[in-house]
Amino acid sequence: MTKKKIYLLLLTALVIAALQFFTNPYRFSILDYEFKLGQIADRDIIAPFEFNIYKSPETIAAEREAAAAKVRPVYRVSDNLKYNAQKNLDYLLIVNKDSTIEERLQKSGYSLSEAVVKYLKNDKNRIEIYNYLTEKLSRIFDIGIYPQNYPYQEIKIARYNRVIDYHLSRLYSLEEAKEKLIEGIDSEIKKQTVTEIANYILIENIVIDNDLTHLEKQQAREEIPLSLGKVMKNEKIISKNQKITANELLKINSLIKAQQEQQISKTDKEIIFSALGTFILAAFLLLLFYYILITFYRRNFSSYSHLYILIAGFILSIIFTIFTNEVFKVNSLAIPFSFSVLLVAIVFNLQVGILYNFISLIFVAHFLNWSFINPLLLALATLGGIVALKEQRNRQNFLNLALYLAGTYFLVQLALSLIRFSKFSLFITNMLWGLLSIIISAIGLMIFVPIIEKKLNMATKGVLLELLDFNNPLLKKL
Structure with a gap:
C-alpha cells in the first residue's frame, strides 16, 4: 500500500467526517414555534426526531382529579x-x-x-x-x-x-x-x-384512614399517562396552509418540551469531537478494507482507477443517505443502498461486493444516527442481488437483478414484520419504500456500469462471459 493511496484514503475519511460535521443531527438550536389555535400554518413542520405527544396541563390536572375522585377511601x-x-x-x-x-x-x-x-x-x-x-x-x-x-x-x-x-x-x-x-x-x-x-x-x-386514602389518591393521579401517543422521526406534524387544530398544537408544544428535556442541541466543540470520532472510524474501515483487497486481490486493485471507484461508491452511499434522511426527509428504506455495492460487485467481483456491502452498512447506519434496522434490511436484500450476479450468465441483465433484489427484500421485510407484530398497512408501506430503493439502484446501474467499463477500459467478468457467445456483436466485430 503506497503512501499516496494511504493519503487518499485518509482524505476520504476526512471528507466523510466533514459530511458528518455539517449534517450532524445535533446541530440545531431549540426552535420556538409560534403557533396559535386556528392559525393557518405558513410552512411545513417535520419532526426532527421521535417524541411523545404530551397532554395539556389542564387535561392532565382534570384527569388526575377525576381518577382521585374515583378512589374509595x-x-x-x-x-x-x-x-x-x-x-x-x-x-x-x-x-x-x-x-x-x-x-x-x-x-x-x-x-x-x-x-x-x-x-x-x-x-x-x-x-x-x-x-x-x-x-x-x-x-x-x-x-x-x-x-x-x-x-x-x-x-x-x-x-x-x-x-x-x-x-x-x-x-x-x-x-x-x-x-x-x-x-x-x-x-x-x-x-x-x-x-x-x-x-x-x-x-x-x-x-x-386519611393518610392511606391520600396515598391511594396520589397513586391514582400518578397512574394517569402524560402522553397521548408518539410522533415518529420525519413525520409531518403540520402542512403548509393547514389550519392549526388542538391536536397539532399539542404536537408542537410536545416537540418544544422534548427538545428542552433531551438537550438535543450540542455545542460546536462537542460536534467537532464527534466528527473526529467519525474520522477515526472511517479511516480504520477504509484502510482495513483496502488492506484486505491488496492482500487477496492485489492484481485487480493495484491501479488508482479501482480505488477511485471504491471511494466514490462509499461517498455516494453517504450522500444518498443524507439526501433521503435530511433533505427529502422520507423513510430511510428509500436509500438506494444496493447501487454502489452491486456496482462494485459487477465491475470487480462478488467477494469484494460482499465485503463492500458490510462496510457500506456501517457508514449508512452511522449517518442515520446508528439506526441499523432499515439499512440492515437493504443490505440483506443486496446479498440477494449478489447471488443473482453469481447465477445469471449476463451480469448486466438489470431487470433480472432487480427481481432478485425485490424477492429477497420481500422475504426479509416479511420476516421482520412478523417478528415485530407490525400491521399489514405498515408492511405494505415499507415494501413500497424498499421497492423505490431497488428501482433507483437498478436504473443507476443501467446508466453507470457501461460508462465505467468504457471510460476505464475495464474487461469485467460479465464482458468476458458475453464473449463466449459467438453471436455477440462485439465478437463478430473482432
Missing part, C-alpha cells in the same frame, strides 16, 4: 374508639365510694330506665354486666363496625400492614353489633340493661 379499625368505649364502661359500672351510679349517669348524660338503674345498683349484677360487656365489646370492636349508610358492598380496610377488601358481611353494622350483644341472653332485665348501655357505648369504630 381506605378505612382502619380504630383502637382509640375501642379504648374510649371501654373507658366509659369502666366509669359507668365500676362504682367506688365517692359516687353512686345515679351520679355517674347524670354526669355522663346517660338516660337509663328506672328498672335498669335499680338492676345495676346491685353489685353482683353490675359486675356481671361489666364482665359480659367487656368481653363482647372487645370481640365486636376487633372485627369492626362499619359506618352507617356505607354505599358499597365491599370496604377497604388497612390491616396487617396491607389494605384488604372486606365484604360487609364479614363486619358488623351498628344494629348487627347490638343484636350480637344480646344474643344468647335469657333474662329480660339483663337483655334490657345490655341494650340500653349499648346505645351509648357502641359506636362505629371503622373510620377513614
Whole structure:
C-alpha cells in the first residue's frame, strides 16, 4: 500500500467526517414555534426526531382529579374508639365510694330506665354486666363496625400492614353489633340493661384512614399517562396552509418540551469531537478494507482507477443517505443502498461486493444516527442481488437483478414484520419504500456500469462471459 493511496484514503475519511460535521443531527438550536389555535400554518413542520405527544396541563390536572375522585377511601379499625368505649364502661359500672351510679349517669348524660338503674345498683349484677360487656365489646370492636349508610358492598380496610377488601358481611353494622350483644341472653332485665348501655357505648369504630386514602389518591393521579401517543422521526406534524387544530398544537408544544428535556442541541466543540470520532472510524474501515483487497486481490486493485471507484461508491452511499434522511426527509428504506455495492460487485467481483456491502452498512447506519434496522434490511436484500450476479450468465441483465433484489427484500421485510407484530398497512408501506430503493439502484446501474467499463477500459467478468457467445456483436466485430 503506497503512501499516496494511504493519503487518499485518509482524505476520504476526512471528507466523510466533514459530511458528518455539517449534517450532524445535533446541530440545531431549540426552535420556538409560534403557533396559535386556528392559525393557518405558513410552512411545513417535520419532526426532527421521535417524541411523545404530551397532554395539556389542564387535561392532565382534570384527569388526575377525576381518577382521585374515583378512589374509595381506605378505612382502619380504630383502637382509640375501642379504648374510649371501654373507658366509659369502666366509669359507668365500676362504682367506688365517692359516687353512686345515679351520679355517674347524670354526669355522663346517660338516660337509663328506672328498672335498669335499680338492676345495676346491685353489685353482683353490675359486675356481671361489666364482665359480659367487656368481653363482647372487645370481640365486636376487633372485627369492626362499619359506618352507617356505607354505599358499597365491599370496604377497604388497612390491616396487617396491607389494605384488604372486606365484604360487609364479614363486619358488623351498628344494629348487627347490638343484636350480637344480646344474643344468647335469657333474662329480660339483663337483655334490657345490655341494650340500653349499648346505645351509648357502641359506636362505629371503622373510620377513614386519611393518610392511606391520600396515598391511594396520589397513586391514582400518578397512574394517569402524560402522553397521548408518539410522533415518529420525519413525520409531518403540520402542512403548509393547514389550519392549526388542538391536536397539532399539542404536537408542537410536545416537540418544544422534548427538545428542552433531551438537550438535543450540542455545542460546536462537542460536534467537532464527534466528527473526529467519525474520522477515526472511517479511516480504520477504509484502510482495513483496502488492506484486505491488496492482500487477496492485489492484481485487480493495484491501479488508482479501482480505488477511485471504491471511494466514490462509499461517498455516494453517504450522500444518498443524507439526501433521503435530511433533505427529502422520507423513510430511510428509500436509500438506494444496493447501487454502489452491486456496482462494485459487477465491475470487480462478488467477494469484494460482499465485503463492500458490510462496510457500506456501517457508514449508512452511522449517518442515520446508528439506526441499523432499515439499512440492515437493504443490505440483506443486496446479498440477494449478489447471488443473482453469481447465477445469471449476463451480469448486466438489470431487470433480472432487480427481481432478485425485490424477492429477497420481500422475504426479509416479511420476516421482520412478523417478528415485530407490525400491521399489514405498515408492511405494505415499507415494501413500497424498499421497492423505490431497488428501482433507483437498478436504473443507476443501467446508466453507470457501461460508462465505467468504457471510460476505464475495464474487461469485467460479465464482458468476458458475453464473449463466449459467438453471436455477440462485439465478437463478430473482432
